[in-house]
Amino acid sequence: GNSVTQMEGPVTLSEEAFLTINCTYTATGYPSLFWYVQYPGEGLQLLLKATKADDKGSNKGFEATYRKETTSFHLEKGSVQVSDSAVYFCALIDGTYKYIFGTGTRLKVLA
Amino acid sequence: GAVVSQHPSRVICKSGTSVKIECRSLDFQATTMFWYRQFPKQSLMLMATSNEGSKATYEQGVEKDKFLINHASLTLSTLTVTSAHPEDSSFYICSATPGEGLGNTIYFGEGSWLTVV
Numbered sequence: 001g002n003s004v005t006q007m008e009g010p011v012t013l014s015e016e017a018f019l020t021i022n023c024t025y026t027a028t029g030y031p032s033l034f035w036y037v038q039y040p041g042e043g044l045q046l047l048l049k050a051t052k053a054d055d056k057g058s059n060k061g062f063e064a065t066y067r068k069e070t071t072s073f074h075l076e077k078g079s080v081q082v083s084d085s086a087v088y089f090c091a092l093i094d095g096t097y098k099y100i101f102g103t104g105t106r107l108k109v110l111a
Numbered sequence: 112g113a114v115v116s117q118h119p120s121r122v123i124c125k126s127g128t129s130v131k132i133e134c135r136s137l138d139f140q141a142t143t144m145f146w147y148r149q150f151p152k153q154s155l156m157l158m159a160t161s162n163e164g165s166k167a168t169y170e171q172g173v174e175k176d177k178f179l180i181n182h183a184s185l186t187l188s189t190l191t192v193t194s195a196h197p198e199d200s201s202f203y204i205c206s207a208t209p210g211e212g213l214g215n216t217i218y219f220g221e222g223s224w225l226t227v228v
Contacts, residue, residue: 004154008152036219038222041120041221042221043115043117043204043218043219043220043221043222044204044206044219045219046216046217089155098145098157098160099145099155099157099206099217100154101147101154101155101156102154103152103153103154104149104154104155
């Protein structure tokens with residue numbers, strides 16, 4: 001069946017460091033891929049998405065490229081801020097409303 | 112601001128009792144709502160899909176008699192954990208969408224932490 005695997009956290013970085021959170025998926029067909037972020041005490045918010053191979057989703061300085069050949073959708077940011085501290089979820093939809101989520105990766109950015 | 116709100120955000124209940132979690136869409140009418148749960152260090156797992164005015168569709172392995180879902184209006188869905196046990200302690204989160212089709216954004220609530228003692 002479909003699945004999403006993302007790197008375990010927590011990830012602790014200093015402010016202005018480069019961030020990569022790895023995400024790989026297994027799916028039949030051509031899923032849409034998403035990154036969601038959950039800040040403390042809040043619901044999941046859509047961070048970015050990509051709906052087809054080679055698409056790049058970007059938002060708030062974060063980027064992720066849909067790589068079909070490696071079945072990956074790694075999240076990157078060139079310079080993280082303390083305010084980026086949150087839990088990040090990689091997810092896919094296979095054509096229905098049913099999300100398949102990764103386990104989430106907690107990011108902590110230190111000033 | 113939040114467009115989907117859950118209540119309560121945290122609840123502690125005694126083993127054997129029932130507890131209800133509400134999910135409300137604040138800015139739109141939600142034809143479809145989803146309930147997920149997450150165990151520590153595991154993925155968010157879809158429990159059920161509810162459509163307003165009809166019975167919920169449960170995912171395989173989810174006990175429908177234990178996790179009662181009611182979607183009686185276009186802005187409210189409730190999840191009732193009946194005869195709760197400590198193993199039901201988990202993070203429950205709902206999501207809602209205003210309509211069908213992948214073009215419609217899905218909004219998530221803040222989640223509810225349930226602890227059964």
